[in-house]
Amino acid sequence: MALSGWLSVARQCARVGVLVGLPSAAAAGTAGWVPAPVFWWVVTVTAILVAAIAGAAWHKRQLARHVADSQTGKDKLSAILDSVEACIYIKSPDLHYQYVNRKTSELLGLPPRDIIGKTDRDFFDTNTVASLHLNDRRVIEGGEKVVAEEGRVLCAGGREHTFLSVKLPLRNPDGSIQSLCGISTDITEYREIRESNHRLTYFDPLTGLPNRRLLLDRLEMVVKGTRRSNRYAGLLFIDLDNFKVVNDTQGLHEGDQLLRRVADRLSQVVRESDTLARLGADEFVLLLHDLDSSMEQAAQAAERVAEKLLARVLDTLPVEERALTLPITGSVGIALFAGARASVDGAMQQADMALQQAKGAGGNTLRFFNPEMQAAVMARVHLEADLHQALARDELRLHYQIQVDSQSRVTGVEALLRWQHPQRGMVAPGQFIPLAERTRLILPIGHWVLESACRQLATWAKEPALEALSISVNVSSIQFHQQDFVARVRQVLASTAANPNRLILEVTESLLMEEPERVREIMLRLNELGIRFALDDFGTGFSSLNYLKRLPLDALKIDQSFIKGVLTDPVDAAIVQATITLAASLGLAVTAEGVETEEQHQWLQEHDCKAFQGYLFGRPLAVGDLRLGQRHGLMTS
Template sequence: MLLQQVAKRLESCVREGDTVARLGGDEFVVMLEGLSEQYPAAAAQTETIGEKILDTITRPYQFASHEYRSTSSIGATLFKAHDLSTDELLKQADIAMYQAKKAGRNALRFFDPEMQDTISTRVELESALRTALKKQQFQLHYQIQVDGSRRPLGAEALIRWQHPERGLVSPAQFIPLAEETGMILSIGQWVLETACAQLEVWQKNALTRDLVLAVNVSAKQFRQADFVSQVHAAVQRHTINPQLLKLELTESMLLENIEDIIATMNSLKEIGIQFSLDDFGTGYSSLQYLKRLPLNQLKIDQSFVRDLATDSNDKAIVRTIIAMAQSLNFDVIAEGVETEAQCSFLGQHGCLAYQGYLFGKPVPIEEYEAFLVKG
């Protein structure tokens, strides 16, 4: 019934000579003929009809005593004569429709070649990422964290993808895709297991047995119903001291389901797991919730540290974060520390843990341990 009504509304929006056909499921194809020979004018004509369709489809549908509402997404492609096959045209319109859905639905998007390149690159990257998971092409790099006397406190474990042809692929390229596709769950599990295995090795050596290892956890990973049991199982499997495993959460995670997040954190805290709130000051976390979170540490975001020596606003923000952490009995660490001036300011105002290029870049485990031995 709904699809029949949608079809009638579509037919009412197009001109005589245009074609409306159902492609399958809830997808329809509309073919507009006799448009302008000029691309901008043809696009404007298409957009006018497309906007009319969007407006018409969103109006309420009446079924007996019930009112139903629906939205639509439109992907459009322009062509002349028989330049492309029907399949190619449908593929282009489908790619444009995907972009319309991404824009928040009830939107119209036109196909362009750059869009196809972007989609093709994304498909290739997704395929390569699945292969990376199967063939274990990931590795952890370790960036040292030090105290006020520059003694090692531990490290942050940072994932790297060593692609056999592309070389080292930046996390900025593949983590968002992993989040979108759900692969972040498998990747996150691998990071957790690898970090715990490293702590197991470290605790057998007097030089490294007290080091804390910080691991980043994505929102999707943390919100899994069995996340607590996953962490508990990894800790037990590797027989490690759970107090040496620190999970780094971002402020953006606190925007949804805060009660569930607090419950999960409390369950992990009972095991002995530590927590650090990463990128602090860049999100929108409520101070009301901050005091309820079982945190061990606030991490000052590098955006506030970068211009610390010269920017009075950054100085004021950093002083405030440090004072807040102290009043809540949280430790505080600053990331992105690259100069002695930054380190000096932080130390003078009570921040006594640091991470940044001043002390060391993220490096493979062999280099990290060699650095520790060298002292």
């Protein structure tokens, strides 16, 4: 009965009275009336109890309904999150997973119960973890909202995925960060499509090289760069000779295979900073940037690259196929550009014109657009051809420059190579020695220099006035790193009967720093024969002082560029003085090169330098003309 019903009954009873059997009355066999106040107290208490019981039952029903509704809400939310085609997850401040949706579970290949409580370290490689946690910490520690592309994430099945992730902090009521919520959308397929479109737009589908569009974009950037820096860049057009014949006789498929091989070969000689592109058919283009501020040096650099390209093209076909097919060669046209007058169209036109000149010359060659530059290149080509014959034609000469002590007494000479060309006259060493090193002609030439110097030592040893003289011979890095260099030196000493104690080999700092332990071993073996060593042009390289003290050196030669400034440049003077002090501390002699004035000589003597070489004492001369100056009064023959 409802509470209102109970109250109605109570009111009726109050009007007429209620007969209640009391224990005393019952015992007496009589009945008594309960007073109204007592009755109302009983009714009130009863009503309260009934209301409490009814209220408890109602609250129980409401709580059950709320719990049911709450569970339904959670199930609905979970169903919604599981239906989303994105990874949704929550991580604790220490980056342990607290929640993952269905998509996350599928990508990791594990049910949620095997993911919750673990970290990314349990699922990904070290590099991936480092990348993911870098963004996570920005959220947890900095409170940032992070939107980032997270790539190379290796998921279940071993496939790499790329995600676009949004990560944000979940906060407590007091504002502190409770956890991280992340939503990561798999954009792997979109990225692959984007990259595929990029490849089709900017790269040649046959060879994988940049196409004309990308080449022109990069050429525009390089042209702008040369306008700012005034350093030359180069554009090389490469065309295959006889490619059409190969295509016609062996088919398009073989032609395509050949183009792929050529592209692969050419790519092997290209710097990462340069661009090798295919324009179409058998036309390739190489963009060289930042060659040199000097046009001549830039031309030489471009020429060297072009020669390598031609060699690579020639090597494209296997040897056994070359006898059966038309030889594959190439033609190269070169255009250099720099400064305000440079332009994309101009560079393209000039390189193409140079290419046509190369093809018109019969192919398998290179041509520069600039006629003057082409003339200079051809002059170097002829010089190289002549250098190949210089030894056989007996055109090389040794000149000697005297070295003196603090008393101006001759202690020895330095052997200096000269080339007496029948048409060009005396060719400067700076013109042909770098060429000899580049072509490795320095090996036979260097051997001839060493042999000639040792033969001169043996001759002087027969004259009492000259037997104490030493001869210093410059040794190139290429020579020194020959496997049998020590054996060659030993053979020269034996064949000439020269005294090894009078032979000094001059080496450079750069040579010492190439394979230093091997260099030290070679020097020690030669030192055991009695040969001495001098470090030439000291101060111009980057040798380690700690390493120098371990080498069997006898002397340091101070480069003439420092000697020239001792009277006018405090820095040069300080370097020379420091070198003299350093040599003394290492127990080495010091020779000052390039001494040209008496004032320089006097300054050096005042600073404890005891050996000198330079025009003040004598220019390099042929052995027949070698003599000491008037103050020395001695002539050699």
